[in-house]
Amino acid sequence: MKHLKAFEDALGNIHSEGRYRVFIDLQRHKGRFPKATARFEDGEREVTIWCSNDYLGMGQDDDVINSMHDAIDSFGAGSGGTRNISGTTRYHVELERELADLHEKEAALLFTSGYVSNDATLSTLGKIMKDLIIYSDQLNHASMIEGIRRSGADYRVFRHNDVDHLRSLLENDDSDRPKVIAFESVYSMDGDFGRMKEICDLADEFNALTYLDEVHAVGMYGQEGAGVAQMLGVADRIDIVEGTLGKAFGVMGGYIASKATVIDAIRSMASGFIFSTSTCPVMAAGALASIQKLRTDEGRKLRAIHQAKAAELKQKFRDAGLPVMDSPSHIVPLLVGDPERCKALSDTLLFDFGIYVQPINYPTVPRGTERLRFTPSPVHDAVMMDELVEAILAVWKQLGLDKAA
Ligand code: PMP
Numbered sequence: 185m186k187h188l189k190a191f192e193d194a195l196g197n198i199h200s201e202g203r204y205r206v207f208i209d210l211q212r213h214k215g216r217f218p219k220a221t222a223r224f225e226d227g228e229r230e231v232t233i234w235c236s237n238d239y240l241g242m243g244q245d246d247d248v249i250n251s252m253h254d255a256i257d258s259f260g261a262g263s264g265g266t267r268n269i270s271g272t273t274r275y276h277v278e279l280e281r282e283l284a285d286l287h288e289k290e291a292a293l294l295f296t297s298g299y300v301s302n303d304a305t306l307s308t309l310g311k312i313m314k315d316l317i318i319y320s321d322q323l324n325h326a327s328m329i330e331g332i333r334r335s336g337a338d339y340r341v342f343r344h345n346d347v348d349h350l351r352s353l354l355e356n357d358d359s360d361r362p363k364v365i366a367f368e369s370v371y372s373m374d375g376d377f378g379r380m381k382e383i384c385d386l387a388d389e390f391n392a393l394t395y396l397d398e399v400h401a402v403g404m405y406g407q408e409g410a411g412v413a414q415m416l417g418v419a420d421r422i423d424i425v426e427g428t429l430g431k432a433f434g435v436m437g438g439y440i441a442s443k444a445t446v447i448d449a450i451r452s453m454a455s456g457f458i459f460s461t462s463t464c465p466v467m468a469a470g471a472l473a474s475i476q477k478l479r480t481d482e483g484r485k486l487r488a489i490h491q492a493k494a495a496e497l498k499q500k501f502r503d504a505g506l507p508v509m510d511s512p513s514h515i516v517p518l519l520v521g522d523p524e525r526c527k528a529l530s531d532t533l534l535f536d537f538g539i540y541v542q543p544i545n546y547p548t549v550p551r552g553t554e555r556l557r558f559t560p561s562p563v564h565d566a567v568m569m570d571e572l573v574e575a576i577l578a579v580w581k582q583l584g585l586d587k588a589a
Pocket of ligand 1: 297298302327368372397399400428429430437
């Protein structure tokens with residue numbers, strides 16, 4: 185092939201910066217999450233997964249799986265087209281209704297992933313709203329950043345969760361120009377909450393729309409699992425909410441929910457929606473079953489157990505003297521502060537102890553804040569936690585991290 189050198193050079197750079205990614209090949213076993221079998225070139229080993237975003241284990245839930253079996257048996261595999269060209273099924277329609285209802289909005293729109301939802305929606309806002317300015321939290325996800333860049337709108341980045349900085353940026357701009365403030369409810373690497381009420385107040389004061397990514401919160405927060413906005417009682421102050429079906433809901437896909445007119449305009453103009461084959465009916469069926477279940481008392485119980493597990497793990501880390509970062513959410517980051525040792529810690533946990541947790545290094549997090557990010561689910565038990573803490577302590581010492589501070 186021609187031009188291979190360019191690819192080799194690009195890979196060389198990634199390697200030299202320590203950013204080369206190796207995927208662990210996992211054989212999951214239905215009903216045994218968080219246990220799985222990891223396959224390596226020289227064999228297999230049983231592992232406990234500590235870094236899954238299937239936060240509640242819904243990807244293994246019997247009701248979800250059964251609904252997917254029913255859907256595939258009756259509808260077949262793929263959707264057969266874009267939404268406009270034969271790719272809309274009863275499941276798509278019902279799922280969008282369910283999502284709108286969950287978020288107390290007039291309408292919702294499905295995309296093939298949360299990434300596409302953010303990218304397609306934000307990039308289209310710039311085409312709909314003339315002279316738009318988008319204000320974006322510094323730690324917003326890559327999919328939002330990409331959409332904002334492609335929107336053609338002017339944008340300003342405010343320091344993470346710094347509402348004073350956001351205010352000063354808003355004050356600096358022409359009050360007649362339309363504005364959107366884009367932010368997240370749970371930031372995935374630090375596990376902190378967005379300052380939702382203050383941002384909504386600023387949006388009211390400066391006549392801006394609010395765009396909220398609830399990807400790391402849907403299914404897990406609020407009375408019915410609609411997210412942090414529901415938990416805080418401010419769902420009606422969020423103009424466009426975006427979520428994923430691939431994390432707590434355990435399946436795959438993404439969506440936005442808003443006023444019917446907004447959804448209609450995005451549906452009619454967003455190329456990431458219009459020109460792409462729609463989600464498989466089986467995915468929509470699974471997501472529908474998952475959302476419906478998580479809206480009930482069963483969901484409320486699962487959410488309570490989930491929060492308790494996260495609190496328990498944080499406490500165990502603290503008791504063991506490990507530098508758990510100050511996260512108020514279900515995300516449990518452990519600060520390592522060095523890329524090589526972070527990777528070595530993760531590798532040793534995997535190969536010597538059967539504990540799978542991916543290292544989080546630059547550029548995902550700032551240099552010097554490299555970490556392991558744990559996501560305990562309702563099915564991680566105390567024995568697994570104790571094994572985890574013991575293994576970390578052993579490797580921590582081995583790597584000299586106990587002396588690093
Ligand atoms: N938003 C945030 C904050 C995310 O962390 C992610 C994925 N990790 C996405 C959007 C994209 O969602 P999905 O995985 O469904 O594409």
